[in-house]
Amino acid sequence: MAQIIDGKAVAAEVTEGVKTAAEMLKAQTGMQPGLAVVIVGEDPASKVYVANKGRTARACGFLSVEHALPDDTGQEALMGLIDELNGDPAIHGVLVQLPLPGHIDEGAVIQAIAPDKDVDGFHFTNVGKLGTGVTDSAFVPCTPAGSMLLIESVLGKDLSGKNAVVVGRSNIVGKPMFNLLLAANATVTVAHSRTKDLPGLCRTADILVAAVGRPQMIKGNWVKPGATVIDVGINRIAAPEKGEGKTRLVGDVDFDDAAEAAGAITPVPGGVGPMTIAMLMVNTIVAAYRSAGRTPPVF
Numbered sequence: 001m002a003q004i005i006d007g008k009a010v011a012a013e014v015t016e017g018v019k020t021a022a023e024m025l026k027a028q029t030g031m032q033p034g035l036a037v038v039i040v041g042e043d044p045a046s047k048v049y050v051a052n053k054g055r056t057a058r059a060c061g062f063l064s065v066e067h068a069l070p071d072d073t074g075q076e077a078l079m080g081l082i083d084e085l086n087g088d089p090a091i092h093g094v095l096v097q098l099p100l101p102g103h104i105d106e107g108a109v110i111q112a113i114a115p116d117k118d119v120d121g122f123h124f125t126n127v128g129k130l131g132t133g134v135t136d137s138a139f140v141p142c143t144p145a146g147s148m149l150l151i152e153s154v155l156g157k158d159l160s161g162k163n164a165v166v167v168g169r170s171n172i173v174g175k176p177m178f179n180l181l182l183a184a185n186a187t188v189t190v191a192h193s194r195t196k197d198l199p200g201l202c203r204t205a206d207i208l209v210a211a212v213g214r215p216q217m218i219k220g221n222w223v224k225p226g227a228t229v230i231d232v233g234i235n236r237i238a239a240p241e242k243g244e245g246k247t248r249l250v251g252d253v254d255f256d257d258a259a260e261a262a263g264a265i266t267p268v269p270g271g272v273g274p275m276t277i278a279m280l281m282v283n284t285i286v287a288a289y290r291s292a293g294r295t296p297p298v299f
């Protein structure tokens with residue numbers, strides 16, 4: 001039976017460090033880090049995440065501002081708000097919750113966020129810095145950054161000689177995950193919906209990262225014995241065993257099956273999800289330190 005990687009516990013340690021760093025910044029400069037989260041529309045899952053982010057930000061001692069806009073908000077109004085937040089000296093991090101309603105040009109919104117407040121790490125400037133290894137001034141996307149800390153907690157920082165397979169090639173998870181694993185000296189393969197023999201490829205992985213969005217797709221016999229399995233997926237499925245109409249969260253990995261083969265594995269919930277929020281706090285405190293002209297602590 002595999003080691004179950006406790007993302008909640010690692011996330012709590014990280015946010016404790018952020019809280020201390022925020023106290024230090026306040027003592028030295030009087031500054032309070034500020035995080036603004038913008039949400040458009042009424043998606044209930046998005047609302048839960050946004051509420052979580054606000055709660056954690058306050059627990060870290062941050063100013064937390066939430067802008068909840070109606071579903072029919074126009075492109076200009078949203079761009080206007082982003083401009084305002086870009087120019088607001090009390091705000092160091094700006095996050096626009098994705099996905100946005102279909103009538104809004106998501107790409108244009110992401111590129112409108114000032115790169116030095118882009119705590120999601122989605123702006124071209126930050127993507128380019130990560131891709132070229134300029135990580136000291138980049139913001140790294142929160143979910144891949146959190147996944148790396150979980151991998152490090154099992155295997156250490158240097159992944160030389162390890163084969164990593166990332167299943168999924170999105171801009172927010174798969175591609176930045178590839179860059180981080182590569183930077184840590186792993187040999188990385190990125191798989192996607194056109195990949196041939198995905199089970200066979202996954203079996204070559206010492207580190208297997210699942211970011212697919214398909215509930216429990218990755219089975220135990222896809223996992224190399226002893227592998228480290230990171231399940232990024234968050235899927236809500238029907239749970240009739242809990243009562244009629246009830247649901248539960250599962251990952252992209254069939255946990256019970258995969259835990260038989262894996263050396264270490266993240267659960268869902270309680271794995272990568274809490275790390276995403278913790279790394280958002282890290283990126284925000286880093287943004288605040290940089291805006292004060294100070295070198296941020298390393299997390």
Ligand SMILES: NC(=O)C1=CN([C@@H]2O[C@H](COP(=O)(O)OP(=O)(O)OC[C@H]3O[C@@H](n4cnc5c(N)ncnc54)[C@H](OP(=O)(O)O)[C@@H]3O)[C@@H](O)[C@H]2O)C=CC1
Binds near residue numbers: 194211213233235
């Ligand atoms: N824990 C957290 O904090 C977060 C969790 N998530 C979760 O992670 C998962 C992935 O999210 P995201 O990257 O945004 O998803 P996307 O839908 O943007 O990307 C999914 C990727 O999986 C690939 N894929 C889809 N079906 C298959 C298949 N049958 N075989 C192989 N590859 C396949 C797609 O391939 P192709 O490119 O060819 O279409 C695509 O590259 C979701 O469950 C999401 O909810 C996301 C963000 C944060």
Ligand SMILES: Nc1nc(=O)c2c([nH]1)NC[C@@H]1CN(c3ccc(C(=O)N[C@@H](CCC(=O)O)C(=O)O)cc3)C=[N+]21
Binds near residue numbers: 049052096099270276
């Ligand atoms: N601009 C932007 N940045 C994001 O980082 C972003 C986004 N948009 N859109 C949606 C995805 C998804 N995401 C999650 C964050 C926390 C949990 C999380 O805390 N999950 C808990 C469970 C929460 C629950 O019970 O629903 C866990 O896995 O233990 C999950 C998913 C951030 N995302």
